[in-house]
Amino acid sequence: MPRNLSAWIDLTIHLIVMLALALVTFCYNVYVGAAGLLLWALLVAFAWERCRDRERRLERYCMGVIRNVNNVMNYAVDSLPQSILLVNRDGHLEWCNNQLGISLGGQKPEQGTAVVDFWPKFNLEAIWDTEGEYRLSHEGRSYHIYHRMVPTPPQMDPLVALYVTDETEFADLQQRFHASRTALLYIQLDNYDEIMQGQTEAEKSMLLLAVRERLDDWMNGLGGFIRGISDGEFVAMLDRNALEHVIAEKFDILDQVRKIVNSKGMPVTISIGLSLAADQSYKELGEEAEAKLDLALGRGGDQVALDIGGKTQFFGGKAKAVEKHTRVKARVVAHALRDIMESADEIYIMGHHNEDYDCFGAAMGVACMARALGKPAHIVLSEMNEGIDRILDMVRKDEAYQDLFVRPGDIAGISSQSSLLVVVDAHIPHILADPTLLDRIPKIVVIDHHRRSENFVKNPLLVYIETASSSASELVTELLMYFGDNIRPTRLDATALYSGVVVDTKNFNVGAGVRTFDAAAYLRRAGADPVLVRALFQSDYETTVALARAKANAEFFPGGLIVGSIPERLPNGQIIAAQAADGMLRVDGVRMSIYVFQMAGDMVGISARSIGEMNVQVIMEDFGGGGHANVAGAQVKGEPLSVVRGNVVERARAYIEESDKHESHTAG
Numbered sequence: 001m002p003r004n005l006s007a008w009i010d011l012t013i014h015l016i017v018m019l020a021l022a023l024v025t026f027c028y029n030v031y032v033g034a035a036g037l038l039l040w041a042l043l044v045a046f047a048w049e050r051c052r053d054r055e056r057r058l059e060r061y062c063m064g065v066i067r068n069v070n071n072v073m074n075y076a077v078d079s080l081p082q083s084i085l086l087v088n089r090d091g092h093l094e095w096c097n098n099q100l101g102i103s104l105g106g107q108k109p110e111q112g113t114a115v116v117d118f119w120p121k122f123n124l125e126a127i128w129d130t131e132g133e134y135r136l137s138h139e140g141r142s143y144h145i146y147h148r149m150v151p152t153p154p155q156m157d158p159l160v161a162l163y164v165t166d167e168t169e170f171a172d173l174q175q176r177f178h179a180s181r182t183a184l185l186y187i188q189l190d191n192y193d194e195i196m197q198g199q200t201e202a203e204k205s206m207l208l209l210a211v212r213e214r215l216d217d218w219m220n221g222l223g224g225f226i227r228g229i230s231d232g233e234f235v236a237m238l239d240r241n242a243l244e245h246v247i248a249e250k251f252d253i254l255d256q257v258r259k260i261v262n263s264k265g266m267p268v269t270i271s272i273g274l275s276l277a278a279d280q281s282y283k284e285l286g287e288e289a290e291a292k293l294d295l296a297l298g299r300g301g302d303q304v305a306l307d308i309g310g311k312t313q314f315f316g317g318k319a320k321a322v323e324k325h326t327r328v329k330a331r332v333v334a335h336a337l338r339d340i341m342e343s344a345d346e347i348y349i350m351g352h353h354n355e356d357y358d359c360f361g362a363a364m365g366v367a368c369m370a371r372a373l374g375k376p377a378h379i380v381l382s383e384m385n386e387g388i389d390r391i392l393d394m395v396r397k398d399e400a401y402q403d404l405f406v407r408p409g410d411i412a413g414i415s416s417q418s419s420l421l422v423v424v425d426a427h428i429p430h431i432l433a434d435p436t437l438l439d440r441i442p443k444i445v446v447i448d449h450h451r452r453s454e455n456f457v458k459n460p461l462l463v464y465i466e467t468a469s470s471s472a473s474e475l476v477t478e479l480l481m482y483f484g485d486n487i488r489p490t491r492l493d494a495t496a497l498y499s500g501v502v503v504d505t506k507n508f509n510v511g512a513g514v515r516t517f518d519a520a521a522y523l524r525r526a527g528a529d530p531v532l533v534r535a536l537f538q539s540d541y542e543t544t545v546a547l548a549r550a551k552a553n554a555e556f557f558p559g560g561l562i563v564g565s566i567p568e569r570l571p572n573g574q575i576i577a578a579q580a581a582d583g584m585l586r587v588d589g590v591r592m593s594i595y596v597f598q599m600a601g602d603m604v605g606i607s608a609r610s611i612g613e614m615n616v617q618v619i620m621e622d623f624g625g626g627g628h629a630n631v632a633g634a635q636v637k638g639e640p641l642s643v644v645r646g647n648v649v650e651r652a653r654a655y656i657e658e659s660d661k662h663e664s665h666t667a668g
Contacts, residue, residue, distance in 0.1 A: 011047055018043070083164040086150065088157055091115050091124045103141075103166050119143075128160060142171035181240040182277040183306075184285050186293040187215065189232035190271040190301030195262050203263055208232070210260045211268060218253045222246065243276065247315075250658075251304045254316040258302070271296040274306035298452030299617075300467035300629065312454045314618065330475075333464045334482035337445060340461055341373055344420035348411070348441065350380040350433050351472075352426035353635075354574060354599075357536075358471045360388045361500025362424035362447065364395070364493050365476035367404060372487040378406045382433035384600055386571045390536050391499065395492055408434035415440040422447065425472035427465070428455045428626060431635065447475055449504075451617050453626045467628070470511040473500030477519040491527035498528035499536055506582060510630065546570055550580040550595065557649065559656040560591030565645050566598060573597045577607040578633075585609055592616060594652060596645045599635065604644045606634045619655055623648070 022040050026033020083100040087093060093113045101108030104118055115122050119138050127134050131148040144167045150159040189195065189211065196204050208231065219226040219236055222245065226236035238246070246253075251272070260268040273293025275285050292305040292312070299305070303316035341347060347370040351359035363379045370377035385392070395401050411434070421441040427448045429435050438444065444460040449469040469475050477497050480487060489497070501520055505512040508520070524530075539547070546566070554564035562584050566573055577595040584593035594608045594616070606623060608616035610630050617632040623644075625634025636644050 011051075015040070015044055015047070083162075083166075085115070085162040085164065086159045087115055087124065087162060088159055089128070091122075094159060100164070103143075103164070124160075137171075140168070141166060142168045179239060179241040182285070183238040183240065183243045184275050184277070184289045185234075185236040185238065186273040186289045187226075187234040187236060188271055188293060188297070190269055190297055191266075192232040195266055195268055198264065199262055207260065207262055207268065211257060211270070214253065214256050214260070218256070240276065243274075251315040254302060254304070269302035271301045272304040272306075274304060276306070276308050295452055295454065298463075298465050298467070300451045314621075329464075329466075330478040331482040333462065334479040336462055337369070337464075337479060338373070338483055340443070340445060341370060341375060341420060344375060344443065345418040346416065347375050347377045347420045347422065348380055348414075348437065349377060349422045349424065350437060351424050352428075352431045353382045353384070353433055354387070355381060355385045355433070356387055356425075356500075356574070357391070357496075357503040358473050358500035359425040360385075360391065361496040361498070362472035362476045364496040365473065365480055365489070366422045366424060366447070368480065368489050368493045369483050369487065372484060377404065378411070379404055380411065380433050380437065381405055381407060383407065387575050391496060395496070398492060400490070401492070408436070411437070417442060419443065420445065423457060423460075424448070424476065426450070427457055427463075428453050429457055430455070430624075447479075448472060449475055450627050451629070453621065468513070470513065470516045471501050471504035473497045473504070474516055474519045477501070477522060478515065481522060489523075489526040491529065494523045494526035494528035495532055498523045498530070499533045502533055503537075504631075511628070543572060543576060547576050547579055547583075550576055551583060554580070554584060554593075554595075556587075556590075557653060559653065559660065560589055561649075561652050561656055562587065562590050562593045563596070563645065563649050563652070564593075565596045565641060567641055569598045569600065573599065574605055574607070577605065581607045581609040585611055592652060592656065594619075594648055596641055596648060598641050602638050604636045604639060604641050606636065606644070606648060608632045608634075614656065614659065619648075619651055622651055 018040050019037075022033060022036035025036050081099060083103050084097045085093060085100060086095040091114055093109055093111060093115060095111065096109060098108055109118060115124065119136060121136060121138060127145075127147045129149060132146075134145040134147055136143045136145060144165045146163040146165075148161055150161050152158055195207065199207065211232075212228065215226055215234060215236075219238075222238055222242040224236055224238040224242055226234055228234050254270065257270050258267045262268070271293060273289045273291065273296055275288035275292060277285055280288070288307055292307060295312070296303050296305040296314075299314070303314055306313055306315075347366075349363045349366045349370075351363055355363075367377045367379055381392075392405075396405070414437070419441050420443045421437055422445045423432065424447050426432055427446050427450065429438055432438070438457060442459075444457055445462045445464075446457055446460045447464045449466055449472050451467050452465055464475065464479075466475055473496075480489060498520065501516065501523070502508070505516060508516070520528075550564055550566050554562050556562050564580060564584070566577055566580075570576060574597065577597040581593045581595045584590055590611070592608070592610045592614045594606065597605045597607070599605045606620065606625065608620055608627075608631075610616045612630055615629040617627050617629050620626055620632040620634040623634035623636055625632060627633055
């Protein structure tokens with residue numbers, strides 16, 4: 001009687017005590033003792049029967065409870081609002097509850113039915129022998145599946161249990177929330193002063209009205225909101241659904257506005273900075289949109305910069321940056337730069353890795369400013385700069401430039417709060433001659449003519465980026481003009497700056513504007529020697545042969561793309577690649593030329609050129625580089641040249657096809 005063991009022990013103790021009393025009574029009176037023993041025997045029989053009866057009733061009760069619990073459990077499992085499935089290794093149904101049939105909107109599937117028959121996208125291989133969560137969509141329904149393996153005996157086939165919850169309503173709510181997120185846009189005419197110059201008041205009003213009408217129509221079609229905040233500046237709001245549509249259309253509003261021209265035939269262009277609401281406050285949302293507008297303007301305008309999910313994307317950028325006719329900004333920047341330099345104890349100047357003539361010339365110009373203020377200056381040169389060996393040797397021979405040039409290893413221990421670092425002809429940290437210097441010198445000035453990239457030097461004191469300028473040497477030359485009356489560039493300074501302008505303008509044939517020739521005239525008056533510059537650019541026999549070989553292995557692709565490669569590492573491979581890319585643009589039908597060349601170690605360089613209608617900067621940004629719409633480049637580390645070349649061809653062809661398709665759509 002295991003279930004009544006405790007009660008039976010208690011009863012036995014009482015019976016033993018009673019038996020002892022009956023035996024004691026028997027000693028005094030036999031008859032009374034015999035009656036007591038008889039009574040005790042009857043009591044034992046009665047107690048035994050009672051215990052047996054209680055055991056039988058308890059067993060009947062327990063069996064009844066078990067039968068009821070099984071029925072309740074079966075009912076509960078079948079009636080759960082969650083579908084439960086047992087699936088074998090072949091993906092067939094071994095068992096399921098009734099809820100599965102309800103969720104499928106029909107009858108309960110039979111045993112042996114393949115799961116893919118009612119969920120075609122179900123992937124058993126992805127979840128087999130694992131435990132976790134899985135999401136599935138089918139015919140407008142969304143399912144959340146928790147899966148785990150079922151413990152089975154060795155002789156039994158393995159099974160996986162699927163616990164399926166229909167979360168369609170939650171998914172719809174999530175989608176509505178996602179679609180209702182607010183996108184804030186800052187819109188600005190990025191060539192307002194130039195487009196309005198020389199226009200009558202009536203013409204100015206008509207231009208602004210035309211722009212406003214295009215923007216209003218665009219926003220009304222999207223269900224958005226737009227308001228003007230000043231002449232040529234607007235703020236607008238969209239929801240996420242409308243934004244997805246705009247992205248799919250590649251922000252065709254840029255092309256629509258570009259069709260508007262003033263009385264002199266100059267097109268109007270706009271730039272847009274956009275930020276999509278996530279968890280930030282409205283203040284942070286506005287600051288982000290404003291920062292993206294600055295980024296779009298810094299890249300030359302006529303484009304959109306937007307941030308979605310922490311990733312910056314760019315659209316547009318087809319129009320060339322408009323050259324400004326006044327040097328007001330150059331004068332203001334020159335005075336600000338002078339003040340910053342005067343407060344510094346020492347000045348370091350640095351350009352991009354593997355310096356070219358423009359980078360070197362701009363650095364020499366900044367060093368000239370430092371000398372005029374009596375400040376010690378050092379130009380930080382990377383370990384690889386064979387392209388400027390000739391002019392570098394000339395400068396080093398002059399005693400006036402002793403201790404001017406340093407290598408990154410020479411200044412590894414430099415860390416100063418009072419020094420100044422001037423970055424020229426670049427603004428992307430990882431391509432600089434010594435990126436670690438950015439962390440060791442907090443005061444930084446950036447002077448560049450390339451379109452601004454998302455990756456930018458952090459917290460500079462002063463930024464001077466003019467994408468309409470032909471070269472960094474041109475920008476520095478203009479700063480020299482307004483830096484002070486006592487500044488006098490030497491013959492070598494002027495020649496270095498002049499060579500930078502000549503190289504980046506292809507001998508004044510590409511990107512040279514009115515201010516470019518003014519800068520060149522200033523340098524000529526300062527002693528720049530064009531004959532010496534031509535001598536610097538003369539190529540030897542080996543270089544000429546290598547250039548001819550590079551042109552000979554070029555491959556032409558439909559759409560006007562030509563791609564070549566220089567697989568062997570040459571001392572002046574970058575120059576040869578650039579010259580080959582420039583030369584190929586003269587081939588009839590070529591709209592874009594790209595050369596891939598081997599650099600030191602496992603580094604592969606890319607040099608890209610276009611005739612103007614294609615923006616090679618956008619392509620080079622995909623490879624971590626940048627530049628101008630017509631001239632750009634990149635460096636890829638850790639990949640073979642053949643792989644880089646294949647990726648370049650694929651990306652460039654996709655860009656051309658997309659651009660041609662979009663132009664056709666816009667024209668239609």
